[in-house]
Amino acid sequence: MGTATADDAGVYRVSDDLALIQTVDFFTPIVDDPYDFGRIAAANSLSDVYAMGGIPKTAMNIVAFPLGKLEKKVLREILSGGIEKIREAGAVLLGGHSIEDDEIKYGLSVTGYVHPQKILTNQGLRPGDCLVLTKPLGTGIIATAVKGGLASEKTVRQVTEQMATLNKQAAELMHGFSVSACTDVTGFGLLGHLAEMIACTGLGVTLDCGRVPVLPEALHFANMGFVPAGAHKNRQHRQAMVTMAEDFSPILRDILFDPQTSGGLLIGCAEKEATVLRNRLRDGGVEYAEIIGYANEKTDEKIELQ
Amino acid sequence: MAKLIDARGLSCPAPVLLVKDTLEKESLQELTVLVDDEACRENVTRFLGSQNFEVLDTGQGNHIQLEARRTSTANAVETKATAQQTNENPDGSQKILILVASDRLGSGDDTLGEKLMINYLKTVKEMGNDLWQLVFVNSGVKLTTESSAVLQVLQEYERAGVIILACGTCLEHFGLTSAKMVGETTNMLDIVTATQLADKVINIG
Numbered sequence: 001m002g003t004a005t006a007d008d009a010g011v012y013r014v015s016d017d018l019a020l021i022q023t024v025d026f027f028t029p030i031v032d033d034p035y036d037f038g039r040i041a042a043a044n045s046l047s048d049v050y051a052m053g054g055i056p057k058t059a060m061n062i063v064a065f066p067l068g069k070l071e072k073k074v075l076r077e078i079l080s081g082g083i084e085k086i087r088e089a090g091a092v093l094l095g096g097h098s099i100e101d102d103e104i105k106y107g108l109s110v111t112g113y114v115h116p117q118k119i120l121t122n123q124g125l126r127p128g129d130c131l132v133l134t135k136p137l138g139t140g141i142i143a144t145a146v147k148g149g150l151a152s153e154k155t156v157r158q159v160t161e162q163m164a165t166l167n168k169q170a171a172e173l174m175h176g177f178s179v180s181a182c183t184d185v186t187g188f189g190l191l192g193h194l195a196e197m198i199a200c201t202g203l204g205v206t207l208d209c210g211r212v213p214v215l216p217e218a219l220h221f222a223n224m225g226f227v228p229a230g231a232h233k234n235r236q237h238r239q240a241m242v243t244m245a246e247d248f249s250p251i252l253r254d255i256l257f258d259p260q261t262s263g264g265l266l267i268g269c270a271e272k273e274a275t276v277l278r279n280r281l282r283d284g285g286v287e288y289a290e291i292i293g294y295a296n297e298k299t300d301e302k303i304e305l306q
Numbered sequence: 307m308a309k310l311i312d313a314r315g316l317s318c319p320a321p322v323l324l325v326k327d328t329l330e331k332e333s334l335q336e337l338t339v340l341v342d343d344e345a346c347r348e349n350v351t352r353f354l355g356s357q358n359f360e361v362l363d364t365g366q367g368n369h370i371q372l373e374a375r376r377t378s379t380a381n382a383v384e385t386k387a388t389a390q391q392t393n394e395n396p397d398g399s400q401k402i403l404i405l406v407a408s409d410r411l412g413s414g415d416d417t418l419g420e421k422l423m424i425n426y427l428k429t430v431k432e433m434g435n436d437l438w439q440l441v442f443v444n445s446g447v448k449l450t451t452e453s454s455a456v457l458q459v460l461q462e463y464e465r466a467g468v469i470i471l472a473c474g475t476c477l478e479h480f481g482l483t484s485a486k487m488v489g490e491t492t493n494m495l496d497i498v499t500a501t502q503l504a505d506k507v508i509n510i511g
């Protein structure tokens with residue numbers, strides 16, 4: 001499997017019952033606390049394996065660090081945060097590579113196992129399928145407000161925990177359901193990733209925007225103009241695929257395009273199973289899981305916001 | 307002449323932060339902000355709007371001029387207060403959250419308990435601005451449905467700005483999801499967050 005449909009990771013079939021999923025991701029700090037940054041970056045890297053239906057097995061650190069400027073302790077904390085998440089995922093850290101750089105960067109290269117018949121991709125949504133989202137949106141907007149020194153400690157803590165939460169539980173719970181497509185919501189925002197999901201499928205989707213889980217503070221900060229440049233880029237790139245009423249809230253629209261760090265899974269699933277899946281996710285601790293829309297009867301490859 | 311902030315060449319959120327810092331330092335009635343892309347145009351316009359400025363938007367392409375004029379006399383730079391969020395309301399009131407865990411108040415006689423709960427919810431408005439949220443869980447959610455004797459009272463509270471939440475799992479449990487007539491359906495994380503943010507939580511039921 002290659003890069004044609006913009007999937008989350010690469011897959012290599014080893015045998016009839018084993019394929020490897022490989023992925024790599026790293027970025028600059030989005031929270032001040034080094035340990036939390038490590039947890040978030042690792043959760044984000046591991047997420048691609050979960051989005052493809054796999055189980056993470058091994059991980060390698062990728063690190064850029066300004067040794068001259070910052071204490072080594074900071075680096076140790078970042079790596080410890082990462083290890084916490086690798087352990088929680090049941091994977092092992094094999095090693096890694098670091099370079100000296102002016103700006104901190106951290107992430108993982110992750111390898112996971114999947115049965116070749118059980119690979120999930122962002123393609124495959126069927127007419128009538130429901131869409132389930134497992135984490136609330138708004139991390140990009142809140143991170144922007146954090147940069148501006150506007151977010152309260154409580155808000156920082158809440159958004160940190162969301163971003164550091166593995167998609168492990170959600171991925172395990174969706175097994176056994178009739179899942180047709182899956183991806184994780186990251187840099188392109190919910191609408192960007194949903195657009196990838198329906199591109200070339202000939203399907204249209206309807207989003208019930210009132211049901212999309214959103215971190216409450218994100219609405220507040222979007223209203224104050226703390227929308228990251230990435231959200232606007234995402235919108236420019238995909239607005240031709242999105243239809244909405246003229247009076248649709250520009251605040252909510254920006255949140256739907258907000259780039260997410262370590263966002264939730266976006267799961268396409270048979271309509272008759274969707275409520276059970278949603279409830280099972282919630283009972284299993286995936287508190288924000290919600291059915292947010294469905295593949296409608298249209299064939300226009302458009303996302304209709306309602 | 308209005309103060310001029312040239313934020314051209316900066317990308318989000320830098321222009322908003324520049325305007326915010328300026329407003330925190332100086333008490334301005336008028337200012338003009340120059341930006342050079344659409345994203346910043348929207349963000350700065352929104353920010354000024356949230357600070358009680360009326361914005362006149364001129365120019366195009368990479369020369370966008372936002373002329374802002376304060377609309378209310380209140381010095382509305384609330385950003386500092388927002389940063390310290392949120393336990394102190396500007397008017398000195400506190401935030402009381404009432405967790406209503408049953409459709410009756412106390413135990414002993416159920417009919418009496420129901421009456422007492424109705425009476426409590428009708429009287430609770432005496433808390434005035436301190437009343438922040440009413441959160442209904444377990445059989446308490448019945449009070450948010452069409453057959454509730456306090457439905458109108460709760461709807462009035464909601465219109466007055468009291469946040470009313472009903473536990474989604476509980477509504478589903480009682481088969482009342484579609485019967486709820488007031489408030490937002492919520493989940494346990496929201497309830498936990500709300501109880502944490504509140505200055506005082508009162509548990510009744």
